[in-house]
Amino acid sequence: MADEHKEDAVGESSVEKITEKPREEHSSSSSSDSDDEKTAPSSFKSSVYRLFGRQRPVHKVFGGGKPADVVLWRNKKISAGVLGGATAMWVLFELLEYHLLTLVCHCLILSLAILFLWSNATTFINKSPPRIPEINIPEDTVVNIALTIRFEINRAFALLRDIASGRDLRKFLAVIAGLWVLSIVGTWCNFLTLFYIAFVALHTVPVLYEKYEVQIDSFAEKAMVEFKKQWAVFDARVLSKIPRGLSKDKKKV
Numbered sequence: 001m002a003d004e005h006k007e008d009a010v011g012e013s014s015v016e017k018i019t020e021k022p023r024e025e026h027s028s029s030s031s032s033d034s035d036d037e038k039t040a041p042s043s044f045k046s047s048v049y050r051l052f053g054r055q056r057p058v059h060k061v062f063g064g065g066k067p068a069d070v071v072l073w074r075n076k077k078i079s080a081g082v083l084g085g086a087t088a089m090w091v092l093f094e095l096l097e098y099h100l101l102t103l104v105c106h107c108l109i110l111s112l113a114i115l116f117l118w119s120n121a122t123t124f125i126n127k128s129p130p131r132i133p134e135i136n137i138p139e140d141t142v143v144n145i146a147l148t149i150r151f152e153i154n155r156a157f158a159l160l161r162d163i164a165s166g167r168d169l170r171k172f173l174a175v176i177a178g179l180w181v182l183s184i185v186g187t188w189c190n191f192l193t194l195f196y197i198a199f200v201a202l203h204t205v206p207v208l209y210e211k212y213e214v215q216i217d218s219f220a221e222k223a224m225v226e227f228k229k230q231w232a233v234f235d236a237r238v239l240s241k242i243p244r245g246l247s248k249d250k251k252k253v
């Protein structure tokens with residue numbers, strides 16, 4: 001009887017081992033499948049072309065928070081108010097030919113007159129005078145803005161110096177072409193109109209790109225491939241024949 005019980009136990013243990021092996025194989029295969037499924041989208045996302053080599057969402061590119069919400073029209077009322085205010089300022093200064101100094105003076109005259117009359121009228125109408133808030137600009141904010149502007153100006157000077165040194169012909173041609181285009185645009189409109197166009201583009205282009213991201217990225221990829229082909233031909237026929245700067249020759253000597 002004891003031998004029979006041992007045989008039954010051995011048989012049951014062997015059956016359990018046999019049944020556990022397929023379970024382990026199935027679990028391992030399912031885990032590998034799930035890992036493949038997880039890695040497949042990531043590899044697919046990394047292989048997808050993004051405009052300007054973008055790796056983050058559009059909202060994160062603009063810094064996130066309220067400024068990005070305004071640019072991407074997350075809050076339509078605020079975005080419409082900002083764009084409407086900019087449009088009103090452009091109409092006021094450009095079409096009506098109003099001047100900034102005149103506008104500031106008229107606004108100050110109107111606001112000071114209203115507050116002065118309101119403060120003196122409260123004694124006759126038995127109401128509390130208006131609460132005029134104290135406005136103080138924090139020192140840290142001014143210092144941070146000044147440091148940021150200083151950093152950007154120094155970086156622009158370093159870029160111009162690098163271009164003028166003759167080290168990178170492609171960057172030189174790109175900057176010259178960009179400045180030439182800006183000079184042509186400057187003949188069509190003044191600085192205020194150009195600033196307004198850039199402001200409107202900032203509040204319309206990103207939201208349209210976010211809406212039609214797949215189509216725009218696909219078109220941009222095709223355009224970039226074609227541009228690289230044309231640039232390779234131009235580099236082989238023209239740029240490769242232009243002699244480099246004298247700095248290399250001096251180093252060889």
